[in-house]
Amino acid sequence: MNNQLARLKEQIEKRLDTVKDPVSGKGLMSAGRIAGLNIGDDGKVSFTIEAPAGIASEYAHARDKGEAAVHEIEGVSAVLAVLTTHDAKLASAAGIGRVKHVVAVASAKGGVGKSTVAVNLACAFASLGMKTGLLDLDVYGPSAPTLLGLQGKKPSQGQGKSLLPLEAYNLKTMSIGYLVDPGSPMIWRGAMATSAVRQMIDEVMWGDLDVLLLDLPPGTGDVQLTLVQRVPLAGAIIVSTPQEMALADVRRGISMFDKTHAPILGVIENMAYYETPDGHRVHIFGEGGARRTADQAGVPFLGEIPIDVALRESADAGAPLSATQPDHPISRRFREIAEAALANITRLAKPAPSIKVI
Numbered sequence: 001m002n003n004q005l006a007r008l009k010e011q012i013e014k015r016l017d018t019v020k021d022p023v024s025g026k027g028l029m030s031a032g033r034i035a036g037l038n039i040g041d042d043g044k045v046s047f048t049i050e051a052p053a054g055i056a057s058e059y060a061h062a063r064d065k066g067e068a069a070v071h072e073i074e075g076v077s078a079v080l081a082v083l084t085t086h087d088a089k090l091a092s093a094a095g096i097g098r099v100k101h102v103v104a105v106a107s108a109k110g111g112v113g114k115s116t117v118a119v120n121l122a123c124a125f126a127s128l129g130m131k132t133g134l135l136d137l138d139v140y141g142p143s144a145p146t147l148l149g150l151q152g153k154k155p156s157q158g159q160g161k162s163l164l165p166l167e168a169y170n171l172k173t174m175s176i177g178y179l180v181d182p183g184s185p186m187i188w189r190g191a192m193a194t195s196a197v198r199q200m201i202d203e204v205m206w207g208d209l210d211v212l213l214l215d216l217p218p219g220t221g222d223v224q225l226t227l228v229q230r231v232p233l234a235g236a237i238i239v240s241t242p243q244e245m246a247l248a249d250v251r252r253g254i255s256m257f258d259k260t261h262a263p264i265l266g267v268i269e270n271m272a273y274y275e276t277p278d279g280h281r282v283h284i285f286g287e288g289g290a291r292r293t294a295d296q297a298g299v300p301f302l303g304e305i306p307i308d309v310a311l312r313e314s315a316d317a318g319a320p321l322s323a324t325q326p327d328h329p330i331s332r333r334f335r336e337i338a339e340a341a342l343a344n345i346t347r348l349a350k351p352a353p354s355i356k357v358i
């Protein structure tokens, strides 16, 4: 370790010790809560706060303070603090401590069918026998309540201030749409949206899940980045239509998820073509744009979903095709995509940041 790095490490540790451990009242460092402190050559710092089992959510504030404190240090360009518990088995059912894989579903633009794909993909994971959750993080235009036929339903209160997720089609689900009256205008200021999102991640009793899909708001900017930095992601899936897929959009997506250390599990091309009753494929939005772009950007291509009336009708009816008509060719397609995405989670798993300095 060179001198500069050693000095930076010392400064970071000192600064982290100014943040109080909620349990012992000591500094986070002295309380032994910090693990895996990693300093990249480019000034990117990441570390883990190990919270005692069962009370991880009480550490969310300490994590934010720790992040902010380290960020102030000169030479630090970015900070990512991840909250974990010592023993995942003993961890509280609130929060995502017992979720095996958190996967974000993103798109560069709205209207490409991201939410439709996310819901059907979630049902596909469930039909593969995985315990699956769907967290609708599109605070500006939540669609999970409609897509799952749960409009007007409210989550019930669990222990303490925790919330129980709603359940439909073998999925656990949470959305801002369940927490806010559908009639009230969805105008969120950044801070409010962030705290609502935090509540949906930290205070919902997700319990044991194999996969939790996050349906992100459209776009790959700072708003989305802030949301996904709250959780350790196993990977991200990008949804696009053929013609909207500019290489620049995918690159933006890739660079956003790079900052979260999450691999791109692949690109899904939605509305890829329309198949006429006589089996002729019409490429309404152009052909193969997403596959080409994925190839050029060096990320996997997961598959195509055609424009389909049954898919649209089932979405409008709140009865996802993948769950209600599992033998439909498009439901099969979603299962293949889910399997490919799962394989990529294992294949592309990035090793935990190398522990350079502890």
Ligand code: ADP
Binding pocket: 107, 109, 110, 111, 112, 113, 114, 115, 116, 117, 143, 218, 270, 271, 305, 306, 307, 308, 309, 311, 312, 313, 315, 316
């Ligand atoms: P986004 O989440 O990207 O804004 P949505 O999932 O809300 O997009 O989809 C926009 C509209 O397009 C919805 O009415 C949806 O039912 C429809 N849609 C999405 N994908 C398809 C598809 N493959 N075939 C037919 N309609 C689709």
